[in-house]
Amino acid sequence: MSTSYLIRNVSVLGGEPTDLHLRDGVVVAVGAVSDPGDGGVETIDATGLVALPGLVDLHTHLREPGREDAETVESGTRAAARGGFTAVHAMANTEPVADTAGVVEQVWRLGREAGHCDVYPVGAVTVGLQGERLAELGAMADSAARVRVFSDDGKCVSDAVLMRRALEYVKAFDGVVAQHAQEPRLTEGAQMNEGELSGKLGLAGWPAVAEEAVIARDCLLAEHVGSRLHVCHVSTAGSVQIVREAKARGVDVTAEACPHHLILTDELAATYDPIYKVNPPLRTRADVEALRAGLADGTIDIVATDHAPHPHEDKDCEWSAAAFGMLGLETALSIVQETMVDPGLLDWAGVAERMSYAPARIGRVADHGRPIEVGAPANVVLYDPSVRRTVDPTESASLSRNTPYRGMELPGRVVATFLRGRPTVLAGALV
Numbered sequence: 001m002s003t004s005y006l007i008r009n010v011s012v013l014g015g016e017p018t019d020l021h022l023r024d025g026v027v028v029a030v031g032a033v034s035d036p037g038d039g040g041v042e043t044i045d046a047t048g049l050v051a052l053p054g055l056v057d058l059h060t061h062l063r064e065p066g067r068e069d070a071e072t073v074e075s076g077t078r079a080a081a082r083g084g085f086t087a088v089h090a091m092a093n094t095e096p097v098a099d100t101a102g103v104v105e106q107v108w109r110l111g112r113e114a115g116h117c118d119v120y121p122v123g124a125v126t127v128g129l130q131g132e133r134l135a136e137l138g139a140m141a142d143s144a145a146r147v148r149v150f151s152d153d154g155k156c157v158s159d160a161v162l163m164r165r166a167l168e169y170v171k172a173f174d175g176v177v178a179q180h181a182q183e184p185r186l187t188e189g190a191q192m193n194e195g196e197l198s199g200k201l202g203l204a205g206w207p208a209v210a211e212e213a214v215i216a217r218d219c220l221l222a223e224h225v226g227s228r229l230h231v232c233h234v235s236t237a238g239s240v241q242i243v244r245e246a247k248a249r250g251v252d253v254t255a256e257a258c259p260h261h262l263i264l265t266d267e268l269a270a271t272y273d274p275i276y277k278v279n280p281p282l283r284t285r286a287d288v289e290a291l292r293a294g295l296a297d298g299t300i301d302i303v304a305t306d307h308a309p310h311p312h313e314d315k316d317c318e319w320s321a322a323a324f325g326m327l328g329l330e331t332a333l334s335i336v337q338e339t340m341v342d343p344g345l346l347d348w349a350g351v352a353e354r355m356s357y358a359p360a361r362i363g364r365v366a367d368h369g370r371p372i373e374v375g376a377p378a379n380v381v382l383y384d385p386s387v388r389r390t391v392d393p394t395e396s397a398s399l400s401r402n403t404p405y406r407g408m409e410l411p412g413r414v415v416a417t418f419l420r421g422r423p424t425v426l427a428g429a430l431v
């Protein structure tokens with residue numbers, strides 16, 4: 001396979017069409033190239049395509065080890081490449097839990113072997129996600145996987161003392177605690193957003209305050225100990241406001257929104273189709289609008305997918321018995337185009353910031369999230385915003401099929417993804 005790609009007539013971050021030359025893993029030219037000066041170069045006509053830096057996901061569930069029926073590192077990273085991602089952070093809620101150097105190194109090594117995108121394991125904050133004792137944070141940070149993001153995602157670190165200790169501990173290696181903000185007592189048995197509709201449907205409600213109370217507390221804790229805090233999957237208008245106020249006070253807090261919370265609302269629960277069951281739950285139209293506004297003004301720093309594959313037996317059942325979670329990697333960029341770019345809330349430079357630069361910064365990943373400029377690692381995605389496609393779950397690279405967008409028409413398509421100059425996706429297909 002060629003190691004030299006001349007991408008003609010491409011719009012870098014939505015700018016005027018130009019050329020982009022990738023060779024031996026790095027960007028060697030941005031601007032009109034008359035003679036690439038090498039014989040083995042492969043030319044790609046990118047007329048109409050936008051070039052973005054390779055996307056970085058701070059929140060992916062790859063399920064390996066333990067639930068290889070739902071996803072593997074191999075299949076999940078193929079889905080990531082198809083979505084335009086060159087790096088993903090793999091959440092720790094595997095079986096066994098990624099709470100030791102051994103498990104995070106295993107996940108990191110599987111990612112290297114698969115080679116579709118770089119995998120950065122997230123380490124658990126507490127042993128077994130049990131919320132009782134801190135896991136070996138230092139050993140995971142010092143391991144070959146170089147863990148910098150720690151999260152009990154799927155569960156909240158609800159004990160304030162443990163959360164404080166974790167925030168203090170990760171400062172030693174410039175780590176960050178990514179909190180799944182869900183007050184457990186306020187959400188016992190909760191199934192969907194708490195409101196008039198949950199009452200009508202007879203599904204136990206999940207109040208916004210269960211998320212907001214934990215975010216408020218953690219912002220105060222992070223301020224108190226002078227540490228970095230990241231808030232996973234912000235889903236309510238109140239949460240956006242709390243993060244906004246904390247940032248204004250100078251708290252070192254970052255936050256993510258998931259594509260599904262930018263487009264879907266709790267009204268979908270009326271179908272009783274568990275494809276729409278997710279943690280945190282789909283909220284109201286007003287929450288969706290607040291998330292979009294927060295993402296536009298930078299209160300919400302990043303879009304993270306929370307790609308959560310589940311096999312059909314865990315989803316094709318009664319609502320209350322079904323698992324929480326939905327696929328996200330292959331549709332994230334299209335949802336962001338639909339909800340943020342097309343309505344004029346974000347330009348392509350803004351998308352690069354929210355889906356590449358900022359997540360790489362938060363995760364302390366040096367080789368990703370770099371502007372497309374000469375000398376940078378050639379992590380690049382070519383995206384066609386002009387086409388529309390109907391989502392067909394059977395076309396997914398994931399082992400699971402639980403996309404809430406099945407049958408929906410979405411804009412845009414990833415045409416090519418380059419990881420260090422090597423295509424992982426070309427002409428819209430996995431290489």
Ligand SMILES: NC(=O)N[C@@H](CC(=O)O)C(=O)O
Pocket residue numbers: 061093153154155180277278279280306308309324325326
């Ligand atoms: N986000 C989800 O709905 N699901 C996540 C974890 C979680 O429950 O948060 C999963 O691992 O399936």
